[in-house]
Amino acid sequence: MVYRLLRHSFLSQVRSPFWERSLIVNILLALLALYLLLNFLAIGYFLDVILAESFSGQDIIAVANGFLLYTLLGGLFARFMVQNFPVLDMQPYLLLPIKRNRLYHFLLLRSVFNLVNLMPLVVALPFALKVVYHRLGTVSGTVWLATILALSLTNHFLAFYLKRQFNLRPLAIVGLLVLLGGLVTLDVQGVVSLAAAFGQGIMMIVEQPVLLLLPIAILLGVYGLLYRAMHYYSYLDTVEQKREQVQSGKGIAALRRLGMAGHFLQLELRQIWRNKRPRTMLIMSLFFLLYPMLMIMDDGDDAGGSSGLGFFIILIALSFPMVNYGQFLIAWESRYFNLLMARHAPLKDYLKGKYYLFLFFNVIGFLVCLVYGFLDAAFFPIVLSAFLFISGTTVYIMLFLATYNTRAVDPAKSAFMNWEGVGGSQFLMILPAFFLPLPIYFLLLFFTGETWALVAMGGIGILGMALFRPILRQIEKQLQARKHILIDSYKQ
Amino acid sequence: MIRIENLSKQYGDAVVLDIPELTIEAGQRFGLVGNNGAGKTTLFSLLLDLIQPTSGSVHSKAVRVDASEDWKAYTGSYIDESFLIGFLTPEEYFNFVGGLYGMSPADVMAFLQRFEILFNGEILDSGKYVRDMSKGNQKKIGIAAAMLGEPDIIILDEPFANLDPSSQIRLKQLIGELPEQQTLLISSHDLAHVTEVCQRIVLLERGKVIRDITDAPDRTMEELEAYFAGS
Known part of the structure; x- marks a missing residue:
């Protein structure tokens, strides 16, 4: 036996x-x-x-x-x-x-x-x-x-x-x-x-x-x-x-002002809060926001520096919550993806909700990182520039690449040592999200110096945000094209 | 209302669905019967553009379902648990789905009044998330959500399965009370239920329509029983 x-x-x-x-x-x-x-x-x-x-x-x-x-x-x-x-x-x-x-x-x-x-x-x-x-x-x-x-x-x-x-x-x-x-x-x-x-x-x-x-x-x-x-x-x-009794929530009233996109954002926030894995992952990412602190303490006065290291570290810390959660974007919703596809859920608003979610993460990161600016004024422009760049470029990259997340994820499971949903697409997402901005920045730094490099990075970000509608339309088309593949791969 | 032309679905060499022509008129109560693997869920998934046909097309009103999203505004559906959101309470779930059709929480609650007997006091204010509820109660939630917003077309896959006898009877009454202009498509293993609520019964076998019974509703049951006993 x-x-x-x-x-x-x-x-x-x-x-x-x-x-x-x-x-x-x-x-x-x-x-x-x-x-x-x-x-x-x-x-x-x-x-x-x-x-x-x-x-x-x-x-x-x-x-x-x-x-x-x-x-x-x-x-x-x-x-x-x-x-x-x-x-x-x-x-x-x-x-x-x-x-x-x-x-x-x-x-x-x-x-x-x-x-x-x-x-x-x-x-x-x-x-x-x-x-x-x-x-x-x-x-x-x-x-x-x-x-x-x-x-x-x-x-x-x-x-x-x-x-x-x-x-x-x-x-x-x-x-x-x-x-x-x-x-x-x-x-x-x-x-x-x-x-x-x-x-x-x-x-x-x-x-x-x-x-x-x-x-x-x-x-x-x-x-x-x-x-x-x-x-x-x-x-x-x-x-x-x-199992204890749960209460139905009324939702966050302010989100209603975002219309249908707010409706999806509300759902996703609940998804995060009521499931173990995304919740733990996000709480852990908050610790990552403290990462630049080590560098400031370590380096004393020349933390911002013209080496570009400051930008690199702030960029990674700032985009960490977004990338960490976003690497399984859409796959988090694999359990009810059919509902979203078969019922009256406009893809444009669905994606817009996710854009707002990422923006929300970035704003929190921005506010936390501003503290570094108070410790060392050289960080103010770096944090602002990195924030603008991420919100105008990386956000779209994440949304676009999320349509390749074909591995279903059960968010209710524990976050630790959990490799469900991890595949080649995660590397494909994390690498450009973290490392695509860097060669651009270092090139600019080399040719124009720090000030103009930061201005240019922020400018690219603002341009990206200004092109919100056309870019989102392209991502919507992409999701439409990948829809059946996602439905099929989320089937258990 | 729904027009199917030369629709087929193949997985490799296996043909799971092959329907040259099928039209469902507005207001029709359409029942789909067949054994396991006959292609019932495949057909419904094609109607909802959840899978792509190998050939042919599905038109809902005037639009192709895979070319436009317009049909979603007037189509309610429940296929399986992938239409439920486990981490919401039933109220939150209804409000989410209702919100997709522009209904306020008050509208949703008013609409759900008619489901009071079907819900049997176990759904609303249950203090549970949908994921912690029994299969039967999950199905009730899915069915009610499919009917939210009074859509022109309602598609339900196996609505009677997993329901207790009282709920089955209540569901049949609810279906009977639907406005006449609403089109209803249901599939079922249970011949008695489906013949009771549908005027038209289509029998699928290995992906093909082998009977399409529209007249003589009194003889439908006999005919179907003869088929299923024989095959």
């Missing part, structure tokens, strides 16, 4: 739609995974050197143990974001004559075998072999390694559990986070010394191997907790009951 379950899970991996992407994307992803793994391996192998240089004179193992608490907390956070409770895999088997208990154990144990769990091992093992075994002897070294692995496995299951709890009682988890954050702050400021105490705890286990039972007991405890949750969730109606 277990063999058959294993075989099914193997098939589900092999036949997963995950692989049904272009070969290039698969290769890139594999390279990315390999790269991460190698990075972690390098960290593990050189950890002793790194620690010895940064904390000369201290015992490396004690220093490493001192960092452990934060590493684990960071790991827990990352897992919380990335991992999904394996409860859904269970449904097809529930009606079959398999003992439920066995199914729970199987799913929980299977979840252990993934790339994320390889990471702690890849870091800890080289360090253990190179330093811990050497210094403390085989028994203690093994105990140390076992403790670390038990703790990271605890993390693995705890992340599932917390995620479930987060869906049930978000406030409790937020409270927990605040508490944890407070403790960490106190620890960093030296009021209490949590991390150090934790490190000493690890050393005690190493000195008294019997104490290894403690982390193992914790691991089993968390496993048991999850096992019980699994049992609870194996009844289909439990998820259903928890």
Whole structure:
């Protein structure tokens, strides 16, 4: 039986739609995974050197143990974001004559075998072999390694559990986070010394191997907790009951003044707000707007500079929300695209709504980036010029290329490690959006100097905005021509 | 109202639809029956310009559906869940669709009065998003949205499927109450329902029209049963 379950899970991996992407994307992803793994391996192998240089004179193992608490907390956070409770895999088997208990154990144990769990091992093992075994002897070294692995496995299951709890009682988890954050702050400021105490705890286990039972007991405890949750969730109606009541919104009154385009904009804003993936992606893009800040802090006074770097960075930061969301434009709506095509939804207004949405993103970016102007006046013209250029050119490029987004996207799924909808067209969109303006700018910069280059870029943007109607008409024709291809490829 | 000429659809070598000529008059209640794979949904998708014909054309009033968007202003339709927007509440969804036809939220609510019995208190003010509703309730939402704005033509694919018996009866009443000038096209597996609400029944088999019954409505049921039992 277990063999058959294993075989099914193997098939589900092999036949997963995950692989049904272009070969290039698969290769890139594999390279990315390999790269991460190698990075972690390098960290593990050189950890002793790194620690010895940064904390000369201290015992490396004690220093490493001192960092452990934060590493684990960071790991827990990352897992919380990335991992999904394996409860859904269970449904097809529930009606079959398999003992439920066995199914729970199987799913929980299977979840252990993934790339994320390889990471702690890849870091800890080289360090253990190179330093811990050497210094403390085989028994203690093994105990140390076992403790670390038990703790990271605890993390693995705890992340599932917390995620479930987060869906049930978000406030409790937020409270927990605040508490944890407070403790960490106190620890960093030296009021209490949590991390150090934790490190000493690890050393005690190493000195008294019997104490290894403690982390193992914790691991089993968390496993048991999850096992019980699994049992609870194996009844289909439990998820259903928890769903809270939603209220119908009246919509934003001001959007009505935009007419039919406002009608579509309203829909798209709701689409963003009520679906996990676009919402998370946009919130993350806001952080990207802070990116130029690093450069200003790094570079002191000559941040704007005549090197063109300032323009480059502002341009990317400004267009990031638009490009990040826009790379799946139209594909976000794959679920109800037939409605838009079969009912009285004028394509012109549909596209205009998206133009306004992008403009809205750009204005927010513009306002945030204006702050850099206050920090360094040289940024004012750069931000204005980049804003005008994006709103008059990149916006149209995104709208036009969106008609090539033939991969359906389910926006309700998580944003993390989600490659649904990613294909060649994303590269085609992101590259010109970010990098087409640059050669133009650098050419202008070379021939006319910074001031005129900025004026010219802004001028191109204004020209683009002035040509709004004819350009939009061309994009409308393009969408009309691609309509049947999109409908066909969004069919499930 | 709708005129089909030499319409065919092929996928590779497989001909899924081949209709040399078919005209649907204004005000007609048109029922499309046939087994799975007979081409019912394909025909409706062609009428709505959701797929392109291999050859031939569909005219709605005077315009070709693939050459103009004018027909959309007077055509309401519901084919499947891809006509629903999952992250909206039913009210928001009706307001969105109604807004496409220039209806205000108040117009929409007034219009939906007639669906009160069909909705059975489970649709409006349900506090749920459309994506969290049952298949039957989703279908009710889709049907009501197709009728929003009193379009001249209403196209419904399998409207009776997934509905409970009370809702099926109520839907038949609603269809009976439609204004006479409205043209209705429905497809169905359920012979009893479709013969009850339609004066004209077209039977599709492997993409071809093999019966077109317009007269003798009392004998329609017998004739259809004889066909489906035999094939």
